[in-house]
Amino acid sequence: MTNRIFKTLLCTLVIIAGVCCFAAEQVKPKYIFLFIGDGMSFPQRMAAAEYCKQAGLAPLAINAMKYHAVTTTNSANSFITDSAASGTAIACGTKTNNGMIGVDPQGKPLVSVAKAAKKAGRKVGIITSVTINHATPASFYANNISRGNYYQIALDMVNSGFDYFGGGGASKFDNKKDKKYCGNIYELAEKAGYFVSLEGKKFNEINPSMKRVMSFGAVGALPYAIDSKEGDLRLADFVRQAITQLDNPNGFFIMAEGGKIDWMCHSNDAGTTIKEIIDFDKAVSVALEFAKKHSSETLVVVTGDHETGGLTLGFAGTAYKSFIKRISLQRCSRDKFNHKLRELSQKNELTFEAAKKLAAENFGFEFVAGGKAKKLTMQLSAAEEKALKKAYNVQFPGNKNRKDARGVYDSTFVSAVIRLFNNKASLAWTSGAHTALPVNTTADGVGAENFTNMIDNTDISKKLKELL
Ligand SMILES: [Zn+2]
Structure with missing residues (x-):
């Protein structure tokens, strides 16, 4: 090899290496959104x-995303995970036991992608449609051996610096009964520099001059999409607000959870679940709209x-x-x-006829x-009506309330109505709890190609941390 050829080759290699390094630099998104549909597989x-298709509604944005990955969900101690262990896996990249938040099975604290993002200089936002110290959001900011220690988890929220x-x-x-009680969480948050808006009362006052914000739309969880009224704050409103609050030259990490999907799946209520997913999809669409304007620097992941x-x-x-329509x-x-x-x-106005009327209306x-019911219609056969009557007598003997126990095999009137309605919509359920079915992780934008094939829920955190 002559000197000249060698030099040319060397130059080419240096350029290729430079391009490769440049390309590697480019895959780190400035803005990262992680959406979690609780109970959504x-x-x-x-x-x-399919409901959107049959009802003539716009297709779901989450299913139109470019990259898809089948994602396994088992926890450290169970084939069937709970939200604490799966939240910890997605947030921290480590398997833990059911019930544990942000700690490994031995109770050792783990570092979530949200904490890593904060450490890397990004701003961090955590949003949910259920309570903010519920298992999934908690996994991103708290470390606790039990998801039930709500007060202590809320203390971690105040001290997170997010x-x-x-x-x-x-x-x-x-909760004054908690052994670590040291005051009302919201008062402690204000002392820690947070602007706190409760029940959406100061939602419109919130602006980017405020460094730290807690913006809550309800005392507890937000209302179900199907029951919500005009003007109720929805998940999409909080994602929009978080973007305005957090946009800065160092970028942000936002996690938003559609938590009530899970709640209505526990109740085997397909209609409320579907409306909740459409509502969740609207929140993801806010991020996808933002990503369109910042296409070279945004990653959106939905799982x-x-x-x-x-x-x-x-x-x-x-x-x-x-x-399904x-x-x-x-x-x-x-x-x-x-x-x-x-x-x-309670008004002593409940009879089986009144209950039937209510079921017909709703x-x-x-x-x-x-x-004389026609098959495959919404008309009830004599056997179907008889089954409802039996369930009515279980729930309201002598017009006294019996708790709606929920779940697929429950024998109350409410369960019977929901079950019959779902079946007439060609849907059915097998459990009132979680199952081990894998979930779908979809992604769009910078680094989205990391979310393909078959992955584990711990891989989500690992890949996101690499992208910080
Ligand atoms: Zn659940």
Whole structure:
């Protein structure tokens, strides 16, 4: 090799190496969004997507994202995880036991991607539609051996130094019985420099001149999307506010959780779940809109922490036909329906006829006399009506309240109505708890190509930390 050829080769190698280094530098996004649909796996996403299609609504943004990864969710001590262990895995990249928050199975504190982002100079925001010290958001800022230590977890929130907390307020925020009690959480937060807005009262006062913000839209969890009123603050509002508060030259990390998807999957209420996912999708869309304007510097990742309820997209009674569009007949959540029944009961106005009327109004049932119901319609057969009557007698013997126990095998009237309605919409459930079904992780933007093939939930944290 002549000297000249050698020099040319060397120069080429240096240029290639330079380009490679430059390319490696480029994959670090300035803005990172991580969305978690609690209890949201493939069936939940597909049920919502198919409902949107059949009902003529816009397709889900989360399912149109470019990269998809099948994601396993087991915890350190169980094939079926809870939200504490899966939240810890997604946040910290380490498997732990069910019930534990931000610590390993031995109780050793772990470092979450949110804490790593803060340390790296980014601003950090944590948002949820349930209470802010619930397991999933807690995994990003707290370290505690038990998810049930709500007060202590809220103390970790105050001491986190994170820049923005939004969504549902803290539970047990003034729990004087906690052995670490040292004052009302919100008062402590103000002392620590947070501007605190409760029940959305000061939502519109919040502006970027405020360094630290707690912006809560309700005392506890936000209302279900299906039950929410005009003007209620939704997950999307908090994501929008967080972006305004946190945008800065060093970038940000925002985690936003759709927590009530899980709650209604526990209750086997498909209609409320689907509306909750559409609401969650709107929050993700806010981030995707932002990403469009900052396409060379934004990463959006959407995952679930586990499946809840064992939802299936088909039912024996409806065979190969799909009637998911019927979900639009549902007017309120299971909780609200139960509440309406209780109200009638308390006024001594509840009879089986009144309960039937309420079920017809809120779920589109048609009661026909003499068992002449047409198959595969919303008309109830004599057997279906008889089953409802039996369940009514279980829940309201002598018009006295019996607690709605929830879950797929529960025998109350509310459960029977929900089950029958879901089945008529060609949907069914196998559990009132979580299942081990993997979830779908989708991603768009800078570094999104890291989220493909089959990954574990711990990989999400590991990959995100590399991208900081
Ligand atoms: Zn759950």
